[in-house]
Amino acid sequence: MNDVQLGGTRIIPVVALPDAGLALDLGQALWAGGIRTIEITLRTPAALAAIATLAEQSDLLVGAGTVLTAEQVELAVEAGAKYILSPGFSSTVVRRCQEVGVPVIPGIATATELQAALEAGVTTVKFFPAEQLGGPAGIRALSGPFGQVKFVPTGGVSLANLAGYLAEPAVLAVGASWLAAPDLLASGDFAEITRRSTAAVEVAAR
Numbered sequence: 001m002n003d004v005q006l007g008g009t010r011i012i013p014v015v016a017l018p019d020a021g022l023a024l025d026l027g028q029a030l031w032a033g034g035i036r037t038i039e040i041t042l043r044t045p046a047a048l049a050a051i052a053t054l055a056e057q058s059d060l061l062v063g064a065g066t067v068l069t070a071e072q073v074e075l076a077v078e079a080g081a082k083y084i085l086s087p088g089f090s091s092t093v094v095r096r097c098q099e100v101g102v103p104v105i106p107g108i109a110t111a112t113e114l115q116a117a118l119e120a121g122v123t124t125v126k127f128f129p130a131e132q133l134g135g136p137a138g139i140r141a142l143s144g145p146f147g148q149v150k151f152v153p154t155g156g157v158s159l160a161n162l163a164g165y166l167a168e169p170a171v172l173a174v175g176a177s178w179l180a181a182p183d184l185l186a187s188g189d190f191a192e193i194t195r196r197s198t199a200a201v202e203v204a205a206r
């Protein structure tokens with residue numbers, strides 16, 4: 001269920017897209033930089049249309065983020081999302097994903113939430129907000145009692161600290177917004193999105 005193939009690069013750009021018309025240019029810019037997956041957050045009205053566009057017209061593995069309700073699970077999957085992410089843990093969201101048969105990566109911030117996720121049958125979780133929760137050391141600490149869990153740290157991950165996260169054996173991939181930052185999307189600076197992607201993929205390949 002949770003064996004999401006995160007495109008090999010272990011880097012998930014987390015994107016709040018202001019306009020679905022940007023989706024294809026964004027997808028191409030990320031792909032050119034070696035990125036193979038994307039998390040489109042349901043934080044903007046453009047999100048579902050952007051998911052549909054990228055699912056149909058790009059080779060990126062498209063995930064839907066900030067999924068907070070069972071209805072949003074359905075809408076995201078209908079639009080073409082191949083995996084679902086949430087900032088926190090909701091047994092309702094997880095159950096709907098399991099019923100629909102789509103991999104889900106819920107967020108956790110504590111050992112208690114992680115136990116709830118395990119009880120719900122989830123073994124891959126988002127660690128959010130990662131930097132504020134202690135970064136790689138926080139993940140290492142949770143990995144002691146929860147050795148079977150894979151983490152997707154998100155929140156405060158940057159080019160500067162990326163290598164430290166990826167060096168953790170329990171880290172499946174990281175999520176981060178700096179690759180396709182809001183100011184780059186607003187100004188249409190897709191070349192910079194490719195540059196940032198290339199730099200991140202280079203670090204991940206080391």
Ligand SMILES: O=C[C@H](O)COP(=O)(O)O
Binds near residue numbers: 154157176
């Ligand atoms: O809401 C936060 C995003 O999910 C990712 O965090 P970030 O902007 O610190 O990379």
Ligand SMILES: CC(=O)C(=O)O
Binds near residue numbers: 087
């Ligand atoms: C926090 C995050 O990445 C999400 O909203 O899914």
